[in-house]
Amino acid sequence: MADFQRVMDHAVAVARKAGEVVREALSDDRKVMTKSSAVDLVTQTDQKVEQLIIQSVKEKFPKHRFIGEESVAAGEACILTDDPTWIIDPIDGTTNFVHAFPFVAISIGFSINKQVEVGVIYSCLEDKMFTARRGKGAFCNGEPLQVSDQTDIHQAIICTEFGSNRDPEVVDKMFCSLRNILSLPVQGVRGAGTAAINMCLVASGCVEAYYEIGVHVWDFAAGSLMVTEAGGVLMDVDGGELDLMSRRIIAANSRTIAERLVKEIAPFRLPRDDAPPQKQ
Ligand SMILES: O=P([O-])([O-])O[C@@H]1[C@@H](O)[C@H](O)[C@@H](O)[C@H](O)[C@@H]1O
Ligand SMILES: [Mg+2]
Numbered sequence: 396m397a398d399f400q401r402v403m404d405h406a407v408a409v410a411r412k413a414g415e416v417v418r419e420a421l422s423d424d425r426k427v428m429t430k431s432s433a434v435d436l437v438t439q440t441d442q443k444v445e446q447l448i449i450q451s452v453k454e455k456f457p458k459h460r461f462i463g464e465e466s467v468a469a470g471e472a473c474i475l476t477d478d479p480t481w482i483i484d485p486i487d488g489t490t491n492f493v494h495a496f497p498f499v500a501i502s503i504g505f506s507i508n509k510q511v512e513v514g515v516i517y518s519c520l521e522d523k524m525f526t527a528r529r530g531k532g533a534f535c536n537g538e539p540l541q542v543s544d545q546t547d548i549h550q551a552i553i554c555t556e557f558g559s560n561r562d563p564e565v566v567d568k569m570f571c572s573l574r575n576i577l578s579l580p581v582q583g584v585r586g587a588g589t590a591a592i593n594m595c596l597v598a599s600g601c602v603e604a605y606y607e608i609g610v611h612v613w614d615f616a617a618g619s620l621m622v623t624e625a626g627g628v629l630m631d632v633d634g635g636e637l638d639l640m641s642r643r644i645i646a647a648n649s650r651t652i653a654e655r656l657v658k659e660i661a662p663f664r665l666p667r668d669d670a671p672p673q674k675q
């Protein structure tokens with residue numbers, strides 16, 4: 396049985412160290428590369444930070460497994476087992492990082508038996524350390540977090556992101572959902588540019604919900620626990636149970652708001668995170 400406090404303490408320490416690397420890199424030239432599309436960006440800092448985190452964890456927890464965004468991008472399988480697994484997004488908000496747009500997070504989730512037990516999200520340009528352990532609450536810089544108590548969708552702010560998929564039919568579906576939600580009306584639609592920070596905004600009570608189709612398990616593993624430990628709920632965009640590998644999520648302050656969003660979101664499916672690699 397893993398010592399979850401020891402895991403949390405290490406995740407916080409390495410996230411803070413990674414945040415220093417990210418802040419220092421902001422003053423250097425950021426060599427930008429692309430992955431799945433011309434707008435799916437990655438930098439050497441993403442890769443450097445992921446290796447820093449993984450190497451440090453291997454020294455303390457040599458039997459643990461990893462799902463890392465940039466390791467998967469380099470060809471490693473994205474398979475979640477019952478084993479103790481660190482689910483790492485070294486820079487959540489890479490496009491923000493490239494543009495020095497001030498919402499950039501290091502997101503570290505830890506799961507056992509396919510259940511997230513520890514979540515750490517360091518918003519490193521705001522110097523906000525978000526932490527959660529299952530059953531023990533969610534915190535920002537040590538202060539407890541509580542979701543909003545607003546259940547009227549017409550008095551809500553909703554977060555979403557448009558991802559990096561620019562296929563016309565995907566864009567049409569995303570805009571259909573956005574038009575439906577905006578026209579309810581809701582008081583606002585926002586996006587920090589990072590799933591992890593959007594979910595911290597839900598956990599902090601600043602917005603009522605976040606939804607996205609196209610997001611990956613490393614984007615939201617830590618945030619999923621942040622939201623539930625702050626009193627919120629998670630579900631698939633079709634109202635079913637959240638599937639960590641499905642690339643679809645609603646994270647909300649309440650079932651009322653989440654189920655209202657289900658009625659407005661135009662659902663579609665993308666290849667799962669654990670789908671076998673597509674033959675070139
Ligand atoms: O790539 P990254 O910056 O780690 O993560 C980002 C996610 O946090 C965001 O929700 C999504 O819309 C972006 O396309 C991107 O995937
Ligand atoms: Mg990400």
Ligand SMILES: [Mg+2]
Nearest residue numbers: 464484486487
């Ligand atoms: Mg990333």
